[in-house]
Amino acid sequence: MTAVNPPAIGRELVNPPSDGISNLRFSNHSDNLLVSSWDKSVRLYDASANVLRGEFMHGGPVLDCCFHDDSSGFSASVDNCVRRLVFSHGKEDILGKHDGPVRCIEYSYATGVDYRVVGRVKTFFLELKHGGNEGGGAEISKIRHLGPNEDVLALLGSKRRRFGTPKAFFIKTQGQVVTGSWDKTLKCWDPRGASGQERTLVGTYQQPERVYSLSLFSNRLVVATAGRHVNIYDLRNMSQPEQRRESSLKYQTRCVRCYPNGTGYALSSVEGRVAMEFFELSEASQAKKYAFKCHRKSEAGRDIVYPVNAIAFHPIYGTFATGGCDGFVNVWDGNNKKRLYQYSKYPSSIAALSFSRDGRLLAAASSYTFEEGDKPHEPDAIFVRSVNEMEVKPKPKVLP
Numbered sequence: 001m002t003a004v005n006p007p008a009i010g011r012e013l014v015n016p017p018s019d020g021i022s023n024l025r026f027s028n029h030s031d032n033l034l035v036s037s038w039d040k041s042v043r044l045y046d047a048s049a050n051v052l053r054g055e056f057m058h059g060g061p062v063l064d065c066c067f068h069d070d071s072s073g074f075s076a077s078v079d080n081c082v083r084r085l086v087f088s089h090g091k092e093d094i095l096g097k098h099d100g101p102v103r104c105i106e107y108s109y110a111t112g113v114d115y116r117v118v119g120r121v122k123t124f125f126l127e128l129k130h131g132g133n134e135g136g137g138a139e140i141s142k143i144r145h146l147g148p149n150e151d152v153l154a155l156l157g158s159k160r161r162r163f164g165t166p167k168a169f170f171i172k173t174q175g176q177v178v179t180g181s182w183d184k185t186l187k188c189w190d191p192r193g194a195s196g197q198e199r200t201l202v203g204t205y206q207q208p209e210r211v212y213s214l215s216l217f218s219n220r221l222v223v224a225t226a227g228r229h230v231n232i233y234d235l236r237n238m239s240q241p242e243q244r245r246e247s248s249l250k251y252q253t254r255c256v257r258c259y260p261n262g263t264g265y266a267l268s269s270v271e272g273r274v275a276m277e278f279f280e281l282s283e284a285s286q287a288k289k290y291a292f293k294c295h296r297k298s299e300a301g302r303d304i305v306y307p308v309n310a311i312a313f314h315p316i317y318g319t320f321a322t323g324g325c326d327g328f329v330n331v332w333d334g335n336n337k338k339r340l341y342q343y344s345k346y347p348s349s350i351a352a353l354s355f356s357r358d359g360r361l362l363a364a365a366s367s368y369t370f371e372e373g374d375k376p377h378e379p380d381a382i383f384v385r386s387v388n389e390m391e392v393k394p395k396p397k398v399l400p
Contacts, residue, residue, distance in 0.1 A: 009344050010364065010385025013045055015052040021365035021380050022063045026356045028109075029070040033354070033363055035382060036065035042075045044087045047361060047384045054087035064105045068191060074177050076102035082179050084191060095191065095200045100183030104214040106221075107191070108176045108235055176202060176235065180211030180223060188238065205238055207231065215265060217258035220279070222265050224256040230267070232279065248275045248291055257311040259334075260318050264289075266334070268308035270371075272296040274322060276334055292337065295324030307371055312353035312362070314392045321362065323350025325371045329364055333394045341391040347378035355387070362387050 017037030024035045031048040038061040044053040060079035067073045071088040078101040084093040177189040188202040209226035216222075221233040228247040247253055251271035258265045263285075264278035275291040295306040310323035314331075319340060321331050329350055331341040351367040363384045368377035 008385070009346050009366075010362070010383035011050060013047065013050055013052075013382040013384060015043070016379070016381050017041055017043065019061075019380065020369065021351050021367040021382065022061070023065055023352045024354050024363050024365050024382060025066055026354045026361070026363060027067050027070050028357050031356055031361060032067075032070055033382075033384070034065050034067055034073050035365070036062040036075060037380075038062070040077075042073070042085055044071075044073075045382075047356070047363060050384075054090070056083075056085045056087075056092055058083070060101075063101065063103050066105050066107050068107055074105050074107060074191070076105040076179055078102075080181075082177065082187070082189060095177060095189045096187070098179065098181035098183050098185065098187065100181050102179050102181045103211050104180040106178045106214050106216045108178060108216055108219075108221075110175075110216070110218045110235065178214060178216070178221060178235075180207070180214050182210040184208070184210055184225075186211065186223060186238075188235075203238055205233075212253055213256045215256050215258045217260075217262045220258065220262065222256050222258060224253040224267060226252070228253060230256070243279070243281070245277075248277070248289070249273050254307055254309055255311050257313060257320070260313050260315060266311050266313075266320060268311055268322065270307040272305040272308060272324070274308060274311070274332075290337070294322055294330060295326050295328065297326065307369070309349065309351055309369060310353040312355050314355050314359050314387075315357060316359040317392050317394060319392050319394060321353050321355070323353045323364060325349040325369060327366070329353065329362075331391055336394060336397065338395070340393075340395070343385070346383065347381065359392065360387055361385070
């Protein structure tokens with residue numbers, strides 16, 4: 001890699017959390033940034049304006065957060081609760097609880113798209129439309145929660161007679177919240193209600209071990225647990241995993257993130273490695289998978305290896321950044337198996353990373369993760385830096 005003078009690590013956001021930062025995420029609609037922390041808070045920042053827009057306190061440390069829309073989100077807490085947080089109204093709802101600390105949370109936008117179905121269906125809360133084009137036609141009815149394989153036509157009643165018997169329906173499902181817990185379960189929730197767990201809980205799915213990391217792409221969900229297990233689900237049928245795998249890395253999984261093109265996932269471990277995996281089980285696809293070493297250094301003739309805590313994919317170029325307990329952020333071209341860039345060292349471990357929706361900004365949580373036990377450390381901080389194209393754009397292959 002050509003030597004260049006690395007730019008500054010970015011602008012530090014005001015009013016940071018007072019304890020370890022567990023995660024941060026940019027909105028899909030703006031430069032708003034959601035941040036969860038061991039100080040029991042979830043904070044909403046305008047990262048461009050460097051302003052704290054709102055804050056909610058919890059009954060215990062918050063281990064994860066995600067956006068619902070630009071001014072609301074969800075949180076996963078050590079107090080076992082799953083919450084919806086509406087910053088624009090200062091309103092907090094409890095969707096439900098796990099039997100142990102909730103480690104991960106994701107919001108599935110994919111389950112909010114239209115599906116074309118005929119006759120009997122098995123899905124969640126439905127909005128039926130009658131028409132020849134997806135998303136078009138006259139609205140027939142809002143349908144209650146359907147049981148497995150319940151007949152849609154039987155529920156239309158008089159409106160069915162009014163419109164006749166349609167040959168097909170376009171069905172819009174409400175998005176889901178997915179949580180993973182140290183109680184060894186996944187749970188799916190209907191985010192519309194805080195009207196009691198019996199109304200919001202869609203399903204509970206047993207896992208082989210404690211859930212450490214989740215990632216979503218469209219309807220595909222990747223679940224990484226203790227014991228190096230990896231389960232891959234289709235959100236439209238959660239009765240059992242599509243695939244059950246074991247991590248190709250020898251040590252504990254720290255983070256999993258799906259590729260932006262949906263063909264696979266990157267998985268990092270506590271032992272300074274990242275594995276690049278593919279969903280397709282064909283021999284040709286599996287031949288493309290590989291793993292590489294990162295976030296390590298040699299000192300006095302021995303290797304010092306650091307956990308890789310964070311992975312974030314660039315939304316435009318599909319390259320990705322990794323953050324480790326060495327305090328460095330590296331950018332990688334996974335297709336060409338090359339490092340593109342290394343940013344200046346941050347004051348502490350990199351606990352979380354997120355690119356903005358357009359890839360112009362990179363947020364990094366500089367926050368000690370206690371990998372070396374309780375010891376004096378730099379204050380927890382959030383840095384947001386502008387991303388130059390040269391740092392994240394794949395370089396063309398040089399032909400021999």
